[in-house]
Amino acid sequence: MDVKKTLDHINNQVFKNTLMTTLEIEVVEIGKDYVVATMPVNSKVYQPDALLHGGATVALAETVGSLASHVSVDLEKYYVKGLEITANHLKSVKNGLVTATAKPIHKGKTTHLWEVKVENDQGDLISLVKLTTIVLPKKK
Incomplete structure (x- = not known):
């Protein structure tokens, strides 16, 4: 797998015109058993108190967890959906x-x-998230 090409495809094609584009989420690393993405903290993702909204944090977490699940299955045979x-x-x-x-x-x-694990610029843990996905066979 050409990681640079894969990252470019995900960030510029798969995420195009989606929530990930709106929140400026960018996948920066993909490995065999992990995915890493970033999101800027600015007024687009604020709650009224000018702090990062928990929902935006959860959207970031679901993005990386779902993507990790997707890259670990054969997408020609299976599809992945979030459960919890x-x-x-x-x-x-x-x-x-x-x-x-x-x-x-x-x-x-x-x-x-x-x-x-969602961390700030200083490497402090700001949110700990668990995501369950289901892997289902595609119908022929």
């Missing part, structure tokens, strides 16, 4: 860049469980 997401927000962020890293807790035949 939970988030614990531990710290607030006013500006800068947040980085989300998805790593597997469990990758079974039909369900995947991902841990997503």
Whole structure:
């Protein structure tokens, strides 16, 4: 897999005209068992108190977790859908860049469980998210 080409395709084609574009989410790394993406913290993702909105954080986390699930299955035979997401927000962020890293807790035949850590520019954990996805066979 040509990682640079894959990142370019995801960021400029797959994410085109989606929530990921609106929130300026950019996938910056893809590995065998992880995906990393960033999102700027600015007025687009603020809650009324001028802090990063938890929903924007969850959207970032679901993006990396779902993508991680997608890249770990044969997409010609299967498709992936989200089942459940939970988030614990531990710290607030006013500006800068947040980085989300998805790593597997469990990758079974039909369900995947991902841990997503969202950190601020200083590497502080701001949210800890768990995402469950389901892997379903495509109908022929």
